Amino acid sequence: MYVCDTLGELEALYSAAGVAFVGGSLVPLGGHNLLEAARAAGGCAIVHGPHLASMREAAARLGATEPPASRQVDGVVELAAAVGALLADAGLRDRSRAAGVAATAELERGLLLRVWDAIRTPLGLPPLQTPTPLTGVASRL
Amino acid sequence: MVAKFLRAALTRRLSDAADLCRATPPESTAVTVPVKNRSGCTSVVILGNGAAGAEKQAVALAEALGLPYKTVRLVPSRAAMLLPLRAQLALQAVFGPKALGIEVLSPPFPLLAISCGRASVPASVALREGSTGATATVHVQRPLCDASYFDAVVAPRHDYRPHAVLPPSVVLTDGALSGVGAAALEQARARWETRALALPRPRIGMLIGGPVARRWWQRPLAPALDPVSAASLVRSAASAASASGGGSLILSASRRTPADATAVMSAELETARSRGLGVWQWRGEEDGPNPYLGMLAWSDYIIVTPDSVSMASEAVSAAKPVYISSVDGCRGRFAAFHSAMLASGRVRWWPGGAALEAPELWSGLRGGPAEAAVAAQTADGCAVAPSEGDTLRAARRVAQLLLARAALGWSELNPPTEARLRAVAKTGARRRDEAAGARSSAGTRRELPAPLPLSVYLALSEVCAPLLAAASAAKAGRPRVFAQALALSHGEAGASLWAGGGGGSSGGGAGGGPPSDARYTLWVHGASVGETLSSLPLVRALLLADSSAHVLITASTEAALRRLALERLGPRVVLRPRPVDAPSVLRRFLAHWRPSALVLLESELWPALLTEAQAASLPVALLNGRLSPSTARRWLSSASLHATLAALLGSFDVILAQSPPMADVLRALADDDAAAPAWVGDLKQLRGGAAPTVAQLEALRRDLGAPRSLWLAASTHAGEEEAALDAHALLRKAHPRLLLLLAPRHPERGARVAALANARGWVTAQR
Numbered sequence: 001m002y003v004c005d006t007l008g009e010l011e012a013l014y015s016a017a018g019v020a021f022v023g024g025s026l027v028p029l030g031g032h033n034l035l036e037a038a039r040a041a042g043g044c045a046i047v048h049g050p051h052l053a054s055m056r057e058a059a060a061r062l063g064a065t066e067p068p069a070s071r072q073v074d075g076v077v078e079l080a081a082a083v084g085a086l087l088a089d090a091g092l093r094d095r096s097r098a099a100g101v102a103a104t105a106e107l108e109r110g111l112l113l114r115v116w117d118a119i120r121t122p123l124g125l126p127p128l129q130t131p132t133p134l135t136g137v138a139s140r141l
Numbered sequence: 142m143v144a145k146f147l148r149a150a151l152t153r154r155l156s157d158a159a160d161l162c163r164a165t166p167p168e169s170t171a172v173t174v175p176v177k178n179r180s181g182c183t184s185v186v187i188l189g190n191g192a193a194g195a196e197k198q199a200v201a202l203a204e205a206l207g208l209p210y211k212t213v214r215l216v217p218s219r220a221a222m223l224l225p226l227r228a229q230l231a232l233q234a235v236f237g238p239k240a241l242g243i244e245v246l247s248p249p250f251p252l253l254a255i256s257c258g259r260a261s262v263p264a265s266v267a268l269r270e271g272s273t274g275a276t277a278t279v280h281v282q283r284p285l286c287d288a289s290y291f292d293a294v295v296a297p298r299h300d301y302r303p304h305a306v307l308p309p310s311v312v313l314t315d316g317a318l319s320g321v322g323a324a325a326l327e328q329a330r331a332r333w334e335t336r337a338l339a340l341p342r343p344r345i346g347m348l349i350g351g352p353v354a355r356r357w358w359q360r361p362l363a364p365a366l367d368p369v370s371a372a373s374l375v376r377s378a379a380s381a382a383s384a385s386g387g388g389s390l391i392l393s394a395s396r397r398t399p400a401d402a403t404a405v406m407s408a409e410l411e412t413a414r415s416r417g418l419g420v421w422q423w424r425g426e427e428d429g430p431n432p433y434l435g436m437l438a439w440s441d442y443i444i445v446t447p448d449s450v451s452m453a454s455e456a457v458s459a460a461k462p463v464y465i466s467s468v469d470g471c472r473g474r475f476a477a478f479h480s481a482m483l484a485s486g487r488v489r490w491w492p493g494g495a496a497l498e499a500p501e502l503w504s505g506l507r508g509g510p511a512e513a514a515v516a517a518q519t520a521d522g523c524a525v526a527p528s529e530g531d532t533l534r535a536a537r538r539v540a541q542l543l544l545a546r547a548a549l550g551w552s553e554l555n556p557p558t559e560a561r562l563r564a565v566a567k568t569g570a571r572r573r574d575e576a577a578g579a580r581s582s583a584g585t586r587r588e589l590p591a592p593l594p595l596s597v598y599l600a601l602s603e604v605c606a607p608l609l610a611a612a613s614a615a616k617a618g619r620p621r622v623f624a625q626a627l628a629l630s631h632g633e634a635g636a637s638l639w640a641g642g643g644g645g646s647s648g649g650g651a652g653g654g655p656p657s658d659a660r661y662t663l664w665v666h667g668a669s670v671g672e673t674l675s676s677l678p679l680v681r682a683l684l685l686a687d688s689s690a691h692v693l694i695t696a697s698t699e700a701a702l703r704r705l706a707l708e709r710l711g712p713r714v715v716l717r718p719r720p721v722d723a724p725s726v727l728r729r730f731l732a733h734w735r736p737s738a739l740v741l742l743e744s745e746l747w748p749a750l751l752t753e754a755q756a757a758s759l760p761v762a763l764l765n766g767r768l769s770p771s772t773a774r775r776w777l778s779s780a781s782l783h784a785t786l787a788a789l790l791g792s793f794d795v796i797l798a799q800s801p802p803m804a805d806v807l808r809a810l811a812d813d814d815a816a817a818p819a820w821v822g823d824l825k826q827l828r829g830g831a832a833p834t835v836a837q838l839e840a841l842r843r844d845l846g847a848p849r850s851l852w853l854a855a856s857t858h859a860g861e862e863e864a865a866l867d868a869h870a871l872l873r874k875a876h877p878r879l880l881l882l883l884a885p886r887h888p889e890r891g892a893r894v895a896a897l898a899n900a901r902g903w904v905t906a907q908r
Contacts, residue, residue, distance in 0.1 A: 001869070001903045002845070004884040005891025010855060012833040012841045013882055017853035021868075023861045023886060032856035032886065035826045041838060044853075049861075054800055054823065076864050080871035083852050087876055108828070112678055114821040115797065119762045122794035122816075123738035126661070126687040 014040035018097060019086045021079060025049035034058045038069055038104040043097030046070035047082045061103050067092055069100030184558060185210035186251045186276075188265055190258025194451050198281045198318040199255040202295065205318075205536035207561050208252070215260050226259050226285045230266060238267035250275040252543060252552055256291075257281040266290050274551050274778075279539055281318065289780040293542055295535040297450065299477035306592075308780040309787040309812055312538045314531035315481065316454030326438045326459055333435025340389035340419035343497060345378045346440030347390065347466075348456060349406070350449035351397025363448035364470035371402035374466050375409035377493040378444060382418055384496045389419030391436045395449070437461070444491050447471050450478050454531070457487055462500045464491035533568050538813065540565040545809030548802035549774050566808070591752075592784040598748050599724055606723035661690040664736035666719060666750075669698040672742040673705055674829030675765060679740070684713055693734055695719045697745075708831055720750075727753040742824075743767050743799065748785075751792040761792060765799040765824045766807055773806045783810065791815040799823050844908065851880040858886055862894050866901055 004013060014020050014037045025031040026049030034055050037044045050072060052059045062070035073079045086093045116128045185203045189196040189212050196212070203210040221229065221241070233241050241263050250272035256265035262284055269278045269292070277292040283300035284290065288311050298313045307313070337344070352365045364370075375390065382388035390413055394403050403424060414420045423432055437443070443456040444464045456463045465488055471479055482488040489498065540562040547554045554562065591599075602609070663683055667673035673696045680692050692714045696702055702716050720730040727749055738760045741747075744767055754761050768776070776782045790796065790811040796818040798804035807818035833841075845851060852872075854865035862883060869881045881903075885894050895905045 001880065001898055001905045002882045003891050003895045003898065003905055003907045004882055005888035005894075005907060008830075009833075009841070010884060012838055013853055013884060014855065015833065015838055016841050016845060017851050017882055019851075020853040020855050021857075021861075021865060022855055023857035026864055027858050027860045029858060033826050036828075037855065039828060041832060055826075057822075058826065076867040076871070079864060080868035083868065084872050084875055087850055087852065087872070087879070108678075108826075111822040111824075111827060112682060115679065115764065115824060116682065118797055118819065118821050119740070119764070119795050123663070123740070123760050123762055124661070125663075125683065125738070126690070128682055129686045 011036060011040050014044040015042055017044065018042065018093060019045050019047070019083055021047045021083065023049075025051050025055075026074075026079075027051065030054040031059070034062055034070060035104050035107060038062055038100035039108070043069075043099075043101040045086045045093050045096035046100065047073055047079060047086075050074050058107055061107055062100055065096075065099035065103050067096050067099060069096050069103055184208040184251060185253045185255060186268075187212040188254055188256040188261035188268075189214045190260040192258050194317070194449075195257035195282060197451065198295075199257045201318040201532050202255055202279070202281060202535055202539065205532045206253075206540060206565055208558060210255075213264075215264055221260070226262055229263050230286055230290070233263050233267065238263065238271065241267075243267045252277065252554070252558070253539065254278045255281060259285050262286060262290070274546075277539075277542055277546055277552070279542075292546075293539060295539075297474075297478065299450075299474050299481060309783050309810075310780060312535050312813070314535060315485075316457065316478065316531060317451035318532045318535060319451060319455045319458055321434065321437065321455045321458040325434060329432075329434035330438040333432055333439060336421065336432070337435065337439035340391070340421060340439075341387050343382065343385050343388040343441040344419070344421075344439060345382055345388060345390055345497075346436050346443040346456075346461075347374065347378060347392045348436075348443060348445045348449070348452045349392065349394045349398050349402070350446045350452060351395055351399060351402075352448070362471065362473045362475045363446075364467070366399060366402045366446060366448065368401045368405040370467070372405045372409050373493070374444070374446075374491075375406050375413070377491070379409070379413040379416070379418060381495065381497050382413075383416070387417060388441075389421065391421045391440055393423050393431075393433050393436050394425075395452070397448075442497055447475060447479060450475065453478075453482065453488065457482070462498070462502075463488045465489075466491045534813070536565050537568060541805070541809045544805040545773075545777065548805040549770050549777070551774075592781060592788055594781055594785045595748055595752075595788055599752060602721075602723040602749050603725060606721050606726050609721045609723065661687055661738075662693060662734065662736045663690065663738055663740065664693045664695070664734065665740045665742070666695045666745055667697075667701065667742035668745055669696060669701045670704045671825070671829075672696075672745075672765070673701045675824045675827070676740065676742055677708065677710075677829045678824065678827040679764075680710065680714065684711065691715070693717060693736060704830070722747040722749045724749050724753055728757075731757050731759065738762070740764055744769075744772075746786070746789045748789060751789050755792040760794045762795045762797070763790075763793050764797050766796055766818065767799040767803045768806065768810075773810070777806075777810060786810050787812045787815070790818075797821055799825075845880065845882070849878060849880055850876055851882060853882040853884065855884045856886040857883065857894075859890075862897055866898055866903070869903075870901070 020037050022032055022034055022037050023029075028051045031048060031052035031054055034046055034048065034052075035058055037046050038058075046062060046069060048059065048070060052072075059070060059072070062068070063072065071082045073082050086096065113128060116125065119125065120127070185206065185208045187196065187199045187203055187210055189199065200210075200212075224232075229241060233243075243264050250268070254265055254268050254276050256262060256278065257280065262280070265278045265280060268276050269290075278290075279293045279295060280288075280291045281295050283296040284294060288294045288308050292310060294311045295314060295318065296311060297316060301307065301313070349366065349371070350363075352363075375392070378390055382390060390410060392406060392410060394406070407422065407424065410420045410422055421432075421436065422428070423436070437455060437459040440459075440461055442464065443459070443461045444466050445453045445456050446466050447453075453463065453465065465479060465483070467490075479488075483490065489502070492498075543552070543554070544559070544562055544566060546552050547559070661683075663680070665673070665676045665680060667676060673694055676694070680694070683690050683692065690713065692710075694705060694714060695717045696705070697719045699718070702718065705716050720726050731753060736759060739750075739754055740762050741750075741764070743765050746763075751761065776786045787810060790807065791814070793816050796807060796811065796816050798807050798818050798820045800823065801820045804818050804820035811818055852869075854861070857865060862885065865881065865883060869879070872879055883894055883898070885891060891907060895907055898905045
């Protein structure tokens with residue numbers, strides 16, 4: 001078992017693991033960023049708890065893909081069952097990861113567009129170019 | 142002993158709620174049914190004083206909020222009425238509310254208490270304190286004490302001196318609040334159709350008030366309605382109707398109307414009837430139910446006596462041409478109200494006997510010259526009359542306040558209540574949207590002087606600028622930075638403070654300004670690493686959308702600039718430390734960089750920066766806006782802090798909150814004429830920093846001993862690590878070589894998490 005307490009390595013860890021539980025969601029803290037997991041290079045199949053106040057839209061979209069890019073669980077047994085199913089079936093895991101990458105690209109573009117639309121006129125910004133690469137260096141991977 | 146004596150003298154009697162039903166027109170929907178919400182308490186309590194005019198406004202506000210309410214009437218003893226309100230409040234502060242005969246019941250407390258009249262003020266204050274903030278209090282009309290005793294005050298503009306500096310918790314209205322909305326009028330129109338259709342047009346409605354209750358030693362605020370002027374009013378209306386070739390007279394007297402005036406007017410109406418005019422009069426209960434709203438709905442013109450602000454407001458809400466019968470002899474708040482209404486063109490002076498004027502002459506009426514203004518105020522395509530606009534605006538501010546208080550954990554809203562408040566918070570035209578409308582919004586808060594704390598801050602920061610620069614440099618612990626920060630505070634704004642900060646983004650170079658070909662320069666400022674990284678998706682999008690755009694990113698910490706330097710942002714991005722927040726420094730900084738727009742992230746509300754940006758007409762946006770709950774509570778509950786924050790928020794052109802609850806909080810904190818805080822999403826969910834490189838990923842996989850099967854529990858908190866470890870134990874049965882990577886949200890908890898795993902018999906390694 002590894003305890004990873006280094007900063008700024010999370011995305012690489014998601015990428016390397018391919019299956020991850022995202023915290024802040026089994027305890028009522030609103031959930032941490034599901035998109036960060038889903039967009040990791042190669043994707044990451046997500047398991048999360050029920051408390052996702054700040055991630056509702058993302059959880060709904062990621063949970064609605066086929067196969068689901070994210071799965072909601074409550075409690076230890078369900079957590080183990082969901083992770084176990086993903087570990088046992090490499091095909092399912094890979095399809096979940098790919099579905100998450102696709103859904104995330106769309107979610108991110110939607111969010112950036114909404115922010116841009118809200119500030120564009122008051123700040124006198126130019127129209128947004130589409131498609132917008134959101135991923136910086138990762139687009140080369 | 143003293144308390145007992147006071148209690149005997151000052152006790153308020155609670156009278157039956159049924160009184161209110163008698164006090165309000167039977168037609169109004171103000172029948173008070175104590176409905177309970179799910180948590181078992183009535184949502185809204187109206188603390189009334191028995192004066193119908195005031196209570197009607199409180200009821201109008203409660204009804205506009207659409208929450209279940211009940212009315213409690215407080216009838217103070219004579220002794221309590223003799224003692225000034227401030228003295229009563231002082232006594233209450235010393236001896237407790239029981240000294241005034243007020244007992245605050247145990248929870249659950251109502252969400253909101255709407256008080257009106259001075260008799261209700263001590264009870265409202267006691268409830269606010271006794272519920273430790275669970276109950277928000279709103280006072281209708283100007284209280285005879287400081288506005289800070291309440292969470293909000295809804296009062297007409299004419300109750301205050303022109304250009305008075307008011308705390309943001311005071312919601313100013315043009316007239317009295319009224320429940321006379323489009324829906325109520327439509328209902329009354331249907332109900333009284335048969336009666337009204339028998340009357341030939343034009344139908345001239347007359348709303349007659351009466352002497353304004355004041356102490357005997359005070360001069361009345363409006364002239365008393367004597368029989369002579371009453372008779373001449375009816376006679377002139379009759380001749381105006383005759384001049385239009387016949388018509389009808391509609392007359393509604395109030396309980397205050399003197400009996401002799403009523404008798405004379407009845408006689409005049411009989412004369413008019415004999416001359417062939419239609420007549421519809423209501424003298425009192427003996428004539429059946431009060432058709433007041435029906436009269437408003439069916440009149441073509443309305444004449445109001447000058448002694449009632451609320452009847453004039455209601456007539457205006459009914460979207461009819463409104464005349465004031467005589468404005469001579471009015472003083473104080475009445476005179477102010479009339480002159481404002483006459484100046485707005487929404488009300489005209491009754492010329493007496495002359496022909497009726499075409500409705501087109503009234504501004505703010507459909508079909509009139511200011512139809513565009515009406516259209517500007519409409520919500521969902523239906524015209525909103527000014528007074529209804531007042532009620533909706535007041536209701537919206539109160540709904541925003543309640544939502545913010547719930548977001549901050551002061552009170553809890555059940556889902557139907559929250560849905561209702563959200564709907565109300567969206568209705569009505571905002572002052573800012575109305576600015577171009579016909580009604581002059583003279584004296585809006587933006588033109589008012591800066592709140593005192595803000596002025597003091599600006600003056601102090603100017604004096605202390607060199608010290609502040611020295612302090613921030615000392616914190617960085619580098620003498621060279623110290624020297625440069627000092628230089629910065631003296632105007633060499635372009636000095637590059639951190640040599641490494643340039644990296645691939647040296648931009649204008651040391652000491653340089655923006656390149657001359659920069660048509661658009663966006664200045665982005667964030668406190669530290671997380672904030673500035675979260676802005677990078679926008680920065681990259683801008684660089685891509687406009688090939689000549691430049692971006693200046695400033696941060697308050699050196700760590701942020703070091704991190705950003707690793708981001709390969711290209712030569713069009715310049716990284717700089719935040720300039721010291723002092724007016725003269727910022728003026729030089731702005732003159733040097735000439736930004737086209739400024740984006741501030743999260744809680745970066747620097748007063749001097751915002752003031753200077755506004756002075757330079759620089760558009761400013763707050764993105765991912767947030768305040769810590771404790772800060773927000775403090776600012777919301779202190780009048781001067783609230784005013785300061787409202788002034789700061791007022792200098793933004795757009796405000797986007799980080800989360801929906803934070804949008805609720807910012808909406809309640811911002812003034813009505815500021816940009817409306819909204820929520821469209823959390824920028825931090827986008828990828829800020831660069832993705833890990835292939836080499837980094839390979840190295841990590843090697844370290845982990847891939848291709849071993851593994852899973853990750855990421856961003857975990859206390860409680861979740863235990864769950865992950867237990868789940869891992871279950872998983873190991875099917876996958877004996879499975880590896881768990883446990884990445885707690887806060888790295889400083891790493892050692893504790895490792896100990897937790899060791900205690901369960903796992904071999905751990907930390908990386």
